Amino acid sequence: MLSVLESGKRPKGGVGEYQNGIPSLGGEHIGLNGKIKVFKDNLKFVPVEYFEKSKQGKIKNLDILICKDGALTGKIALFYKNDIDFPQSIINEHVFLLRTNQNTNQKYLFNILFSSKGQELLKSNISGQAQGGLNRANLLNIKIPLxxxxxxxxxxxxxxxxxxxxxxxxxxxxxFQNSISQYIQELNNHSKINLSDIAENWDSKRKPVTKGDRTKGKYPYYGASGIVDYVSGFILDDTVLLISEDGANLKSRVYPIAFTASGKIWVNNHAHILKFDNIATHKLVELYINQLDISEYITGQAQPKLNQNNLNNIKIPLPPVKxxxxxxxxxxxxxxxxxxxxxxxxxxxxxxxxxxxxxxx
The missing domain is CATH 1.10.287 (Helix Hairpins)
Structure with missing residues (x-):
């Protein structure tokens, strides 16, 4: 079925010192959706000279890449040359590269291995203790319908x-998301007011409970980035806007920092609680803050924090209610x-x- 099954390598000492060269792809670059996941911030490189001397691991269009070890062993992606803005790339030692022979369609094999049954097959062939991984022999022994x-x-x-x-x-x-962003950007044509002038702060209603002291239940327990647990009680029965108070996400913005919570809920001290008189104002503030650069309002480097005073002073542009x-x-x-x-x-x-x-x- 295969004409090529190989892994790559990295230079002695790793790739941390290289800021450019040939992209080196590892398990972190294989997405759960079967696609390559490359961003500016997660790219790593090997020197051009190292790439040219390498005998294996050089990636071609439609190569199948499989994460071979670690917590997400078995993750798989089909590589397209336009997935990355570089003409050449190479895998590291944590990835297998597969190419089929003339009897097997490359995309067919990918679709089989990416399917639920294919993933079960890959995971059932993981060997080793703790993290474990896929080795060459186990991978070659997997039976694939042909x-x-x-x-x-x-x-x-x-x-x-x-x-x-x-x-x-x-x-x-x-x-459609761009259209929404355009609506939010156009808010800047209106005069701005402090957030504290349009929302009531309900932080005093918050009540943190350590994980060991929580009683499991059906009510959402909210933290800085959303629901973190479900508990047996609630402290609010309303529709409110929650805004992250602390955590790395205030800077990374991987998740929305403003999010709506409705119904019977519990909120800990890692999220600010805001209550609005008008649901339209609530909605626009949520969208606006999620697009806003709030770096000037954040304190702390190791532990970023948006304190209540700075939150209150965020400037919000708002047109008339209608x-x-x-x-x-x-x-x-x-x-x-x-x-x-x-x-x-x-x-x-x-x-x-x-x-x-x-x-x-």
Missing amino acids: PPKEVQEKIVTEIDKLEKRDIKALEGIKK EQERIVAEIEKLEIKIKALEKQIAEIPKLKENILKKHLE
Whole structure:
């Protein structure tokens, strides 16, 4: 089935000192969605000379990359040359590179290994204690269904159609999100007021409970970035805006720092609680803060913090209430479209599984 099964290497001493050269891809660059996950901040490099002397691990278009060790052993991605803005790249020692022979379609093998059954096969062949990993012998011993080439190609064609649908949906989501961002940017045409002038601060209602003292239940227990637990009691029964008070996410912004919580909830001391009289104002402030650079309001380096005083002084641009309500109505129309596309994307993995089942069982 395979013509190539190899792993890569890195220079002695690692790659930390190199700021440019040839990208070196490891397990952290393999996404859970079957795609390469490369950002400016997570790229690592090997010297050009090292790459040129390397005998293995050089990546080509449509190569299959598998994370071979660590907590996420078995993660798999199909590499496309436009996944990365470099003409050449190489894998490190934590990744296997697979290329099929003439009897096997490369995309077919990827789709098999990325399927739920394929992932089960990969994980069942992990050996070693603690973190464990996949070795060459175990990987080669995995049994893969191999129908005639024309059946493989038919499977790939049908799945490719779903991939195109997925890409189109993602493009639609990005378009609608950009439209929402435009509405929020246009708020800056209006005069600004302090956040404390339009929202009531309910931080005094917060009540932190250590994990060991919590009683499990059905009510969401909120922290700095959202729900962290479910508990047996609640301290609020309302709709409020929560804003992160501390944590690395205030700087990294991996997750929204402002988020709505509704109903019976418990909030700890890592999230500020704001209550608005008008739901349109609530909505616009949430969206605005999630797009706003708040670095000037944050204190602390090792432990970033947005204290209550600085939160109160954040400047918010707001039009008259009627205009706020009009803007929110338009944004909510876009959000409905985004949710429809997200639902479509969520259904695609199951449709892919159905294609494999139809042709192979």
